[in-house]
Amino acid sequence: MNLFDNKLEARGFIVAAIVLLFALPMLNGLTSPDSFLHVSSFQISLWGKYVTYAILAMSLNVLWGYTGMLCLCQSLFFALGAYAFGMYLMLHVGVDTVYNTALPDFMDFQGYTELPWYWKPFESAPFAVLAAVGIPGIVSFIFGVLVFRSRIKGVYFSIITQALTYALMLLFFKNNLELFGQSFILFGGNNGLNGFKEIFGASVDSASTQRWLFIASVLLMLTVYLAIAWVLKTKFGKVQQAIRDSENRIRFSGYSTTTYKLLIFTVCAMIAGAAGALYVPQVGGINANEMTPAKSLDVVVWVAFGGRGTKFGPILGAVVVSLLKSFFLRAAPDSWLIILGAIFIFTVLFMPNGLVGLPQQLKPLWKRIRSKSTTSTVPVS
Amino acid sequence: MKNLKKLSLGLASAAALFGSSLTAEETVKVGVLHSLSGTMAISETSLRDILLFTFDEINAAGGVLGKKIEPVVVDGASDWPTFAEKAEQLLAQDKVSATFGCWTSVSRKFVLPVYEKYNGLLFYPVQYEGEELSPNIFYTAEAVGQQAIPAVDYLLEEGYKKFYLIGTDYVYPQTTNLVLFEYLQSKGIKVENIGGGLRKDASGEVISAGKYTPFSHSDYQQIVAEIKAFTASGDACVINTINGDSNVSFFKEIAASGITADDCPIVSFSLSEDEFRSLPTKDLVGHLGCWTYFMSLDTPANKKFVKNFNKWLKTAPAGVQKEGRVTCSPMVLSYNGVYLWKAAVEKAGTFEPEAVIKALESGISFDGPGGTVTSQKNHHLTKNVYIGETLEDGQFEILESYDNVYGEPFLKGTF
Numbered sequence: 200m201n202l203f204d205n206k207l208e209a210r211g212f213i214v215a216a217i218v219l220l221f222a223l224p225m226l227n228g229l230t231s232p233d234s235f236l237h238v239s240s241f242q243i244s245l246w247g248k249y250v251t252y253a254i255l256a257m258s259l260n261v262l263w264g265y266t267g268m269l270c271l272c273q274s275l276f277f278a279l280g281a282y283a284f285g286m287y288l289m290l291h292v293g294v295d296t297v298y299n300t301a302l303p304d305f306m307d308f309q310g311y312t313e314l315p316w317y318w319k320p321f322e323s324a325p326f327a328v329l330a331a332v333g334i335p336g337i338v339s340f341i342f343g344v345l346v347f348r349s350r351i352k353g354v355y356f357s358i359i360t361q362a363l364t365y366a367l368m369l370l371f372f373k374n375n376l377e378l379f380g381q382s383f384i385l386f387g388g389n390n391g392l393n394g395f396k397e398i399f400g401a402s403v404d405s406a407s408t409q410r411w412l413f414i415a416s417v418l419l420m421l422t423v424y425l426a427i428a429w430v431l432k433t434k435f436g437k438v439q440q441a442i443r444d445s446e447n448r449i450r451f452s453g454y455s456t457t458t459y460k461l462l463i464f465t466v467c468a469m470i471a472g473a474a475g476a477l478y479v480p481q482v483g484g485i486n487a488n489e490m491t492p493a494k495s496l497d498v499v500v501w502v503a504f505g506g507r508g509t510k511f512g513p514i515l516g517a518v519v520v521s522l523l524k525s526f527f528l529r530a531a532p533d534s535w536l537i538i539l540g541a542i543f544i545f546t547v548l549f550m551p552n553g554l555v556g557l558p559q560q561l562k563p564l565w566k567r568i569r570s571k572s573t574t575s576t577v578p579v580s
Numbered sequence: 581m582k583n584l585k586k587l588s589l590g591l592a593s594a595a596a597l598f599g600s601s602l603t604a605e606e607t608v609k610v611g612v613l614h615s616l617s618g619t620m621a622i623s624e625t626s627l628r629d630i631l632l633f634t635f636d637e638i639n640a641a642g643g644v645l646g647k648k649i650e651p652v653v654v655d656g657a658s659d660w661p662t663f664a665e666k667a668e669q670l671l672a673q674d675k676v677s678a679t680f681g682c683w684t685s686v687s688r689k690f691v692l693p694v695y696e697k698y699n700g701l702l703f704y705p706v707q708y709e710g711e712e713l714s715p716n717i718f719y720t721a722e723a724v725g726q727q728a729i730p731a732v733d734y735l736l737e738e739g740y741k742k743f744y745l746i747g748t749d750y751v752y753p754q755t756t757n758l759v760l761f762e763y764l765q766s767k768g769i770k771v772e773n774i775g776g777g778l779r780k781d782a783s784g785e786v787i788s789a790g791k792y793t794p795f796s797h798s799d800y801q802q803i804v805a806e807i808k809a810f811t812a813s814g815d816a817c818v819i820n821t822i823n824g825d826s827n828v829s830f831f832k833e834i835a836a837s838g839i840t841a842d843d844c845p846i847v848s849f850s851l852s853e854d855e856f857r858s859l860p861t862k863d864l865v866g867h868l869g870c871w872t873y874f875m876s877l878d879t880p881a882n883k884k885f886v887k888n889f890n891k892w893l894k895t896a897p898a899g900v901q902k903e904g905r906v907t908c909s910p911m912v913l914s915y916n917g918v919y920l921w922k923a924a925v926e927k928a929g930t931f932e933p934e935a936v937i938k939a940l941e942s943g944i945s946f947d948g949p950g951g952t953v954t955s956q957k958n959h960h961l962t963k964n965v966y967i968g969e970t971l972e973d974g975q976f977e978i979l980e981s982y983d984n985v986y987g988e989p990f991l992k993g994t995f
């Protein structure tokens with residue numbers, strides 16, 4: 200089975216893989232910093248961050264673009280993955296000079312002398328990696344069972360997912376949780392997890408670590424891309440798209456749409472979690488701010504901007520919007536919100552298929568211009 | 581910004597005409613990293629404004645080591661990963677000599693590894709919880725010992741014997757109150773006279789003192805009822821570390837319950853003149869504030885500072901709000917930071933952050949609007965502390981001052 204729709208897509212994929220996996224890391228690692236070809240470590244970690252955003256957008260696009268479920272808590276799963284891996288990083292910052300303990304500093308602040316039991320497994324790297332994917336998976340599965348069995352869909356599904364991310368945000372902003380008369384320390388409250396030192400025994404800030412994290416992010420993105428391309432061609436993927444177009448018809452045809460939706464919802468949450476785990480060491484921290492509903496809405500904007508229901512659109516959307524934001528934060532620190540807002544409104548009004556739909560949209564226009572120019576150059580005989 | 585560049589270009593060409601060697605190229609870049617959008621913009625935009633004013637003031641007086649300061653302003657957008665990204669951009673791409681920025685502790689925590697990685701220099705101007713000392717950050721901010729401790733000293737002198745602790749649930753109030761819990765006990769205040777509740781761990785050790793509410797909490801009915809019962813004896817006061825707009829609801833409830841500043845003063849650490857531009861002061865009149873600067877300070881240095889700032893506002897670049905402006909402690913600490921940096925650069929003879937940090941560690945003094953500040957080896961400042969009473973117009977009447985209070989970030993377990 201051919202995964203790609205056409206030759207252009209196949210070629211584009213291979214070029215992207217070569218550039219991102221080999222060319223950029225080599226230009227970062229092998230050229231001297233003064234060379235004009237040099238890609239700085241700052242750029243590498245910046246692009247690594249954008250790639251994890253792209254993966255997050257891809258996972259939402261599967262739900263929204265193909266199954267028709269506008270999930271407004273995709274950033275929550277991303278943040279849960281980030282927190283799970285962040286806990287591992289937090290437990291490997293070494294002994295701090297102030298308190299002389301190996302505990303995270305926010306536990307020292309609050310007088311804890313021992314690591315709580317639910318933090319202990321995160322000392323192990325394999326467990327943390329598994330948890331970064333597994334915890335979003337478990338949360339989304341339980342939530343999905345409740346929601347999909349009650350046949351909550353459409354705008355109600357969107358609202359309830361937004362409520363979920365809001366509720367967990369409030370929980371993660373807390374320092375302690377009082378439960379059954381006992382006090383449980385949570386995950387750093389408002390400060391969150393940051394100040395990391397080591398990852399798998401290597402320095403988290405070193406150029407080579409950042410390079411490897413970038414490569415890992417790109418590998419995950421390419422894998423997810425291929426997986427989506429494959430799923431779309433299977434019966435499973437076709438049913439998902441049919442659910443988007445008419446869920447009742449699919450159910451009356453004998454398909455358990457609940458199971459189909461639950462499965463894709465859980466898998467997408469796990470993908471977002473994996474992206475989050477790669478995000479946290481490249482950014483250097485995570486706090487509950489990432490769980491605010493606005494963060495999940497950002498992802499919706501990326502997907503809509505790039506092109507919903509297309510394979511490449513969400514990647515393009517996430518990267519272009521992030522680049523624009525990064526640029527205007529510096530170039531127009533007073534008015535960047537207005538500029539970005541205007542761009543989004545323009546896209547929604549005049550580019551219904553997003554950035555990837557633009558060439559198709561411009562084709563008739565191009566044809567008209569060309570026919571006009573040919574008529575004018577043809578001499579009258 | 582464009583106007584500013586044009587202006588400096590104009591100035592430079594004028595200078596060239598008069599035979600001076602100054603040219604437009606001779607500038608030194610510094611970063612300004614504050615939130616100009618999002619939830620923190622209301623506080624942090626004022627710091628951006630005062631920094632631009634300070635740079636203009638220094639440039640007009642000849643710059644630093646003969647070079648004009650060229651600010652690179654970026655918006656942290658109240659988003660902490662954005663703070664980290666922009667900090668790295670300032671250091672890696674713009675190669676700024678120093679950065680002035682951050683308000684929240686979490687933004688500082690996010691940029692700290694970046695400044696250590698690039699061996700940069702950050703000046704941090706807002707009161708904070710301490711328990712931190714990065715070799716690449718200078719904390720011009722008030723440490724707990726320069727705000728909470730003097731405030732408690734003042735209240736003890738006034739004869740108050742019961743203290744109620746309330747704050748927003750994050751690390752600054754939590755840490756401040758734990759320090760105060762230890763300090764009050766060392767001053768002979770009994771545990772049952774420290775209100776707000778205690779939380780203990782399994783071994784019975786106190787891990788949190790005081791009452792906490794989430795950010796933007798608005799329902800204070802129950803808590804105020806508790807405070808009212810606590811203050812019935814008449815010798816009680818409240819230590820308030822609530823952050824932001826929750827204060828409006830809190831003080832409204834306090835006023836409604838009939839608690840007045842006379843029988844139970846409330847001392848707040850997060851409300852300065854600048855906050856009162858957007859918060860109603862009606863319910864706060866008579867309650868106390870504690871900072872290392874008040875706008876009402878009656879000194880020639882402060883009067884000149886306020887006058888010059890207001891004059892600058894008239895010609896300020898677009899985007900700077902011009903009406904109804906005040907000055908407050910975080911703004912003055914930003915201002916002091918720039919002048920300390922200037923003095924350190926001049927002492928070191930170079931803009932190299934490492935040498936500048938060394939110079940600062942050796943102890944540099946600056947006569948600021950709030951009195952003389954002196955940098956210490958431990959990256960904090962010795963400065964004066966003032967206790968003030970809130971007035972109707974959002975200003976403070978100064979009741980007491982403590983001169984040359986040493987900045988110590990590590991107070992927990994020292995009493």
